[in-house]
Structure formats: C-alpha cells, structure tokens
Amino acid sequence: MADTPDRDAVLAALDRVTDPKSGQGLAQAGLARGLALGPGRAGFMLEVAREDAALYAPVREQAEAALRAVPGVERAQVVLTAEGAASTPARPKGARLSDAAADQGRPKAPVAAGRPDHVKAVVAVASGKGGVGKSTVAVNLACALSKLGLSVGLLDADVYGPSAPTMLGLKDPPQYADKKMVPLEAWGLKAMSIGLLVDPEQAMIWRGPMASQAITQMLNEVRWGSENAPLDVLIVDLPPGTGDVQLTLVQKTKLDGAVVVSTPQEVAVADARRAVTMFEKIGTPVLGLVENMAYFPDPLTGAPIPIFGRGGAKAEAERVKARFLGEVPIDMALREGADAGRPLVAAAPDCATAQVFLEIAGLVRDRLVTMKV
Ligand SMILES: Nc1ncnc2c1ncn2[C@@H]1O[C@H](COP(=O)(O)OP(=O)(O)OP(=O)(O)O)[C@@H](O)[C@H]1O
Numbered sequence: 184m185a186d187t188p189d190r191d192a193v194l195a196a197l198d199r200v201t202d203p204k205s206g207q208g209l210a211q212a213g214l215a216r217g218l219a220l221g222p223g224r225a226g227f228m229l230e231v232a233r234e235d236a237a238l239y240a241p242v243r244e245q246a247e248a249a250l251r252a253v254p255g256v257e258r259a260q261v262v263l264t265a266e267g268a269a270s271t272p273a274r275p276k277g278a279r280l281s282d283a284a285a286d287q288g289r290p291k292a293p294v295a296a297g298r299p300d301h302v303k304a305v306v307a308v309a310s311g312k313g314g315v316g317k318s319t320v321a322v323n324l325a326c327a328l329s330k331l332g333l334s335v336g337l338l339d340a341d342v343y344g345p346s347a348p349t350m351l352g353l354k355d356p357p358q359y360a361d362k363k364m365v366p367l368e369a370w371g372l373k374a375m376s377i378g379l380l381v382d383p384e385q386a387m388i389w390r391g392p393m394a395s396q397a398i399t400q401m402l403n404e405v406r407w408g409s410e411n412a413p414l415d416v417l418i419v420d421l422p423p424g425t426g427d428v429q430l431t432l433v434q435k436t437k438l439d440g441a442v443v444v445s446t447p448q449e450v451a452v453a454d455a456r457r458a459v460t461m462f463e464k465i466g467t468p469v470l471g472l473v474e475n476m477a478y479f480p481d482p483l484t485g486a487p488i489p490i491f492g493r494g495g496a497k498a499e500a501e502r503v504k505a506r507f508l509g510e511v512p513i514d515m516a517l518r519e520g521a522d523a524g525r526p527l528v529a530a531a532p533d534c535a536t537a538q539v540f541l542e543i544a545g546l547v548r549d550r551l552v553t554m555k556v
C-alpha cells in the first residue's frame with residue numbers, strides 16, 4: 184500500500200499557490216481546511232464565498248496540480264464549494280435535457296453542471312428510503328442496459344455510502360488524461376465512484392452544497408464519452424432520501440429522468456412517493472418505479488412468496504401516474520454478486536432475476552427514446 188504523504192510537505196506545496204484575495208499562500212490563508220491525507224492521496228475543500236467562485240476555479244486546478252506534485256501523492260482532489268449559493272434554476276417541467284444547451288448562455292458558477300460532454304442521457308436511480316436496494320438496482324440496471332447494446336456509465340454519487348467500488352470490484356484510483364479523469368472500466372461499464380476519490384468518513388460530514396459540488400465535478404471532470412464514442416446513458420446512484428442534499432444534487436445535475444426504487448412495505452412506498460414528488464417539482468421525468476425485494480421465489484417452483492406484502496410500489500405507481508417498471512425478487516445471488524464485485528446481470532445474464540433487470544432496462548431505454556433525449 185502507498186504511504187501517506189507528509190502533511191508539512193503538502194501544506195508547503197499549497198502555500199506555493201497564491202490566494203488571489205489575500206495574496207498569501209493557500210494554507211497560510213486558512214483555505215486548506217479539512218485537508219484529508221491517506222495512502223497515496225490528498226484532498227481538501229476549498230470553501231469560498233459565492234461571488235468568488237469564478238475567481239477560485241483556476242486556483243482549485245492549481246491546488247490540485249500542487250498536490251499531485253508532492254511526493255507520495257498519486258490522487259489529488261480539491262473540491263471547490265461556494266457557500267450561500269443561489270442554486271441553478273430548475274428546468275421547467277417537461278423540458279428535455281437537450282434544452283441544457285440553451286442554458287449554456289446563462290451566467291452560472293464555474294462548476295455548475297449541465298449534461299457532461301458526450302453523454303446523451305443522464306438517469307438517476309433514487310429512493311426515498313435507504314437500504315431498499317437502490318445501488319443494487321443501479322448497478323444491475325446499468326449492466327442490463329449495456330447488455331442491450333448501449334454504451335453505459337455508472338456514477339456512484341452516494342457521498343455518504345458509496346457502494347460501486349464493492350459492487351463492481353473497483354480498486355484502482357482513476358487516472359488523469361488531459362486534465363480529466365478517465366473512468367474505470369468494469370463489466371462493460373464506465374464507472375466512477377466518489378468512494379474512489381474521497382475518504383467516506385470525510386464525506387460524512389459534508390454539508391449539502393459540498394456534496395453537491397463534489398458530484399458536479401464528477402460529472403464534468405470525468406471523460407465519460409468522446410466525440411467518436413459518446414456515452415448513451417449515464418446512470419447516477421444518488422444518496423437515499425429527499426432532503427436538501429438530494430434536491431440540490433438533482434437541480435444541479437439536470438437529469439433526463441429518474442428511476443425510483445422502493446420495497447413493498449408501506450413506509451418505503453411513502454418515501455418513494457416523496458421522491459417522485461421531488462422529481463416532479465424540479466421537472467425531471469420519472470421514468471418509473473421498481474419494486475425491489477418484491478417477493479421470495481419458492482425454492483422448488485419459483486412461484487412468488489410475498490413476505491413483505493406485495494404490489495405496494497405497483498399500486499403507488501398507478502396512484503402517481505408513473506410507469507411500473509418491474510418487480511425484482513429477493514435473490515441471494517444478487518447480494519452475493521454485489522458483495523463479490525460481480526453484478527448478477529453481468530455474471531449470470533440468463534438467470535430469472537437478470538431477466539427481470541433486462542426487461543426493466545428495455546422499458547427505460549424505450550422511455551428515453553420516446554422522450555428523444
Ligand atoms: N433483491 C435483492 N435480493 C437480495 N438482496 C438484496 C436485494 N436488493 C438488495 N439486496 C441487498 O440489500 C442490501 C442493501 O442493498 P443496497 O446497498 O443496494 O441498498 P441501497 O438502497 O443502495 O442502500 P443505501 O441506502 O445504504 O445506499 C445489500 O446487502 C444488497 O446486496
């Protein structure tokens with residue numbers, strides 16, 4: 184394992200970058216707060232006032248370059264956060280992401296997100312409640328879309344509990360090329376996780392704007408696609424819930440659509456309803472609801488045994504006029520695959536559960552085509 188870089192060497196390197204406001208070095212000026220050092224890596228939050236965001240965008244880049252030049256630093260991450268931000272206005276209801284082009288002319292913070300370059304559609308996988316299998320669905324849906332022939336990326340944006348590194352078996356830090364991060368390749372997907380960049384314990388204490396800024400950077404500073412090989416769809420695994428963090432994220436990332444995951448229990452369904460309402464409020468089309476852990480297949484016949492009750496998400500989909508995308512059974516192979524870094528859909532595409540994901544993927548693809556995103 185790589186050694187942890189020397190703190191004094193890191194601070195000295197940051198002092199060689201000038202704070203444009205005070206004229207001092209960044210560390211001296213107190214701008215390197217929350218410096219996080221780990222094996223082979225260094226990173227911190229560059230917190231500035233909203234009106235100074237543009238001024239500090241190049242400083243962020245210089246600081247990252249300075250960190251990378253310190254012996255022992257293989258990965259450097261500086262997240263620029265502008266506090267007190269007036270957030271980017273939400274897209275009007277019904278607007279498509281192709282309208283993002285029209286947004287380009289509006290004044291905005293330097294790292295405010297639109298659609299990342301060479302990405303045709305961005306789809307969030309969200310849930311009102313944690314632990315309902317959102318990441319499991321995100322990863323397997325991404326693999327299923329890839330099996331349908333699309334070129335697919337997975338962005339694990341769950342700053343508070345990143346799971347893509349485990350679920351996809353990602354280990355290596357991302358490399359940089361031409362100032363952009365190169366996503367990792369796994370199971371036919373391009374993948375990137377906040378867990379590969381930032382210490383999860385550090386992320387736990389982030390406030391909403393910081394988390395949102397970090398995700399904005401992951402969208403825009405990763406080479407998801409190129410002119411010759413654009414990405415058809417980028418699946419974003421959002422943190423669970425419908426609080427301020429999620430709202431800020433979805434407003435800033437201007438999603439083409441959202442897939443909401445629920446389990447059959449009433450409380451999960453009620454939380455899913457809140458997620459649907461959140462997306463409606465900001466004008467992101469809900470592509471549909473997935474009911475996860477919907478039933479337990481009889482070990483002999485495969486017939487569904489509903490152990491949590493059944494159909495809650497389906498009924499909810501009808502109630503909120505969202506499409507019901509499918510029922511994913513409780514399948515130990517799904518969990519084992521996730522724990523072993525081998526997504527079930529990629530490793531055993533013929534099994535019954537993988538087939539459910541392929542059907543869901545077909546519906547998501549059709550929905551995106553109809554929306555002409
Ligand atoms: N259909 C399923 N069958 C069996 N196990 C499942 C299924 N769906 C999810 N799991 C397991 O349940 C646990 C929680 O799933 P997952 O991490 O995908 O949930 P999450 O909603 O992303 O959670 P969090 O809110 O922590 O991000 C994991 O151990 C996962 O392997």
Ligand SMILES: [Mg+2]
Nearest residue numbers: 317318341346
């Ligand atoms: Mg998760």
